[in-house]
Amino acid sequence: MQGPRVSNHLFYLSIPPNIFLDVVKCASKSASSVSGWTRVIVEKPFGRDSESSAALTKGLKQYLTEDQIFRIDHYLGKELVENLSVLRFSNLVFEPLWSRQYIRNVQLIFSEDFGTEGRGGYFDSYGIIRDIMQNHLLQILALFAMETPISLEAEDIRNEKVKVLRSMKPLRLEDVVIGQYKSHTKGGITYPGYTEDKTVPKGSLTPTFAAAALFINNARWDGVPFLMKAGKALHTKQAEIRVQFRHVPGNLYKGSFGTDLDRATNELVIRVQPDEGIYLKINNKIPGLGMRLDRSNLNLHYAARYPKEIPDAYERLLLDAIEGERRLFIRSDELDAAWELFTPLLKELEQKRMAPELYPYGSRGPVGAHYLAAKYNVRWGDLGGSEH
Numbered sequence: 477m478q479g480p481r482v483s484n485h486l487f488y489l490s491i492p493p494n495i496f497l498d499v500v501k502c503a504s505k506s507a508s509s510v511s512g513w514t515r516v517i518v519e520k521p522f523g524r525d526s527e528s529s530a531a532l533t534k535g536l537k538q539y540l541t542e543d544q545i546f547r548i549d550h551y552l553g554k555e556l557v558e559n560l561s562v563l564r565f566s567n568l569v570f571e572p573l574w575s576r577q578y579i580r581n582v583q584l585i586f587s588e589d590f591g592t593e594g595r596g597g598y599f600d601s602y603g604i605i606r607d608i609m610q611n612h613l614l615q616i617l618a619l620f621a622m623e624t625p626i627s628l629e630a631e632d633i634r635n636e637k638v639k640v641l642r643s644m645k646p647l648r649l650e651d652v653v654i655g656q657y658k659s660h661t662k663g664g665i666t667y668p669g670y671t672e673d674k675t676v677p678k679g680s681l682t683p684t685f686a687a688a689a690l691f692i693n694n695a696r697w698d699g700v701p702f703l704m705k706a707g708k709a710l711h712t713k714q715a716e717i718r719v720q721f722r723h724v725p726g727n728l729y730k731g732s733f734g735t736d737l738d739r740a741t742n743e744l745v746i747r748v749q750p751d752e753g754i755y756l757k758i759n760n761k762i763p764g765l766g767m768r769l770d771r772s773n774l775n776l777h778y779a780a781r782y783p784k785e786i787p788d789a790y791e792r793l794l795l796d797a798i799e800g801e802r803r804l805f806i807r808s809d810e811l812d813a814a815w816e817l818f819t820p821l822l823k824e825l826e827q828k829r830m831a832p833e834l835y836p837y838g839s840r841g842p843v844g845a846h847y848l849a850a851k852y853n854v855r856w857g858d859l860g861g862s863e864h
């Protein structure tokens with residue numbers, strides 16, 4: 477970071493949270509740049525609830541200004557998450573549809589096909605809701621649902637995101653399902669359950685899976701379920717955003733779809749990873765003399781369209797921090813609003829010692845997630861089996 481005339485100092489705190497403040501104090505008192513800027517990138521966890529997060533922010537602000545703090549959420553640096561706003565705001569075919577009038581539900585899905593595998597120490601004190609939902613999935617939701625920002629400037633975008641977060645309806649326990657993976661034997665191999673991991677305390681109730689139905693109390697999204705699902709040790713590794721559109725009113729072709737009209741509605745899928753892509757499910761006529769309909773995908777497959785390697789999220793974010801670009805970093809009021817949404821639920825789960833529903837390692841997760849979706853007339857799009 478040393479230039480010929482000014483010396484800028486960037487610190488990247490990928491360290492255990494209990495030493496954050498000591499390190500920041502030393503960095504600010506003894507290693508701040510005299511001639512240039514000093515910035516600090518902070519990795520999550522940013523606290524574990526509203527109170528601890530506020531205490532961390534207060535502690536950091538003893539030594540740094542908000543402008544010097546870069547709270548990283550690496551999902552914001554993923555190519556397809558960055559592309560979300562481009563897709564919506566630069567395409568006339570999408571922006572007018574982006575509301576309760578045309579969108580039936582939105583699904584934000586994260587799954588990993590491996591468990592804690594000996595790294596349960598950190599995870600067990602946080603759990604999947606804090607690890608993935610409160611940050612990665614909620615950030616995607618905010619970007620997805622925000623109003624058009626005045627400009628692409630960081631503050632304008634973050635102002636819109638924070639409005640979404642503050643408009644969220646409080647999360648109710650009955651709108652949440654938690655799960656934990658258990659041992660499973662497949663093909664002669666036994667995969668260990670979460671509590672069999674030596675780094676996890678015996679009898680831990682920490683969820684390794686959660687599904688939730690969230691709602692945004694504003695004119696654009698009133699009544700539209702935003703369903704989140706996140707889990708470890710599931711059948712696949714993927715992250716995607718699914719937008720299911722409403723039925724076509726008075727559809728001339730409804731006779732051709734049978735009784736299951738949901739299968740005939742358009743669905744936009746943004747596959748964040750792996751194998752990045754965006755596809756839109758449409759109905760079309762099967763070529764021939766009769767009138768039979770089919771479902772097809774209009775498909776933007778990144779590997780085919782852009783053979784060059786996609787930069788890693790951290791590459792983008794570290795470069796942004798060096799350039800002082802804050803658009804993809806979390807502002808303190810966004811963080812407060814995110815914790816405000818999840819803290820009461822997390823406390824209730826912990827106070828009531830809610831037992832997670834067990835699911836086999838490598839499965840599709842607890843069946844409770846299906847009931848939760850069904851309560852809002854939703855079917856998880858990733859489990860449909862009619863993808864390609």
Ligand SMILES: NC(=O)C1=CN([C@@H]2O[C@H](COP(=O)(O)OP(=O)(O)OC[C@H]3O[C@@H](n4cnc5c(N)ncnc54)[C@H](OP(=O)(O)O)[C@@H]3O)[C@@H](O)[C@H]2O)C=CC1
Pocket residue numbers: 489490491492493495519520521595598599
């Ligand atoms: N592990 C995970 O799955 C996840 C971790 N995180 C967060 O990411 C960050 C890094 O995680 P991870 O790499 O697993 O963390 P580690 O515990 O492995 O530590 C990372 C670094 O911190 C240093 N360190 C640890 N304790 C001290 C100490 N008392 N004084 C000075 N330096 C210390 C280590 O130095 P040395 O190598 O010399 O010990 C190491 O360089 C943390 O903030 C963690 O909370 C976030 C999400 C997931």
Ligand SMILES: O=C1O[C@H](COP(=O)(O)O)[C@@H](O)[C@H](O)[C@H]1O
Pocket residue numbers: 550588607608715
């Ligand atoms: O932040 C985290 O993310 C990783 C998953 O990141 P990805 O880029 O590989 O999808 C997750 O494994 C970890 O538990 C979590 O803390």
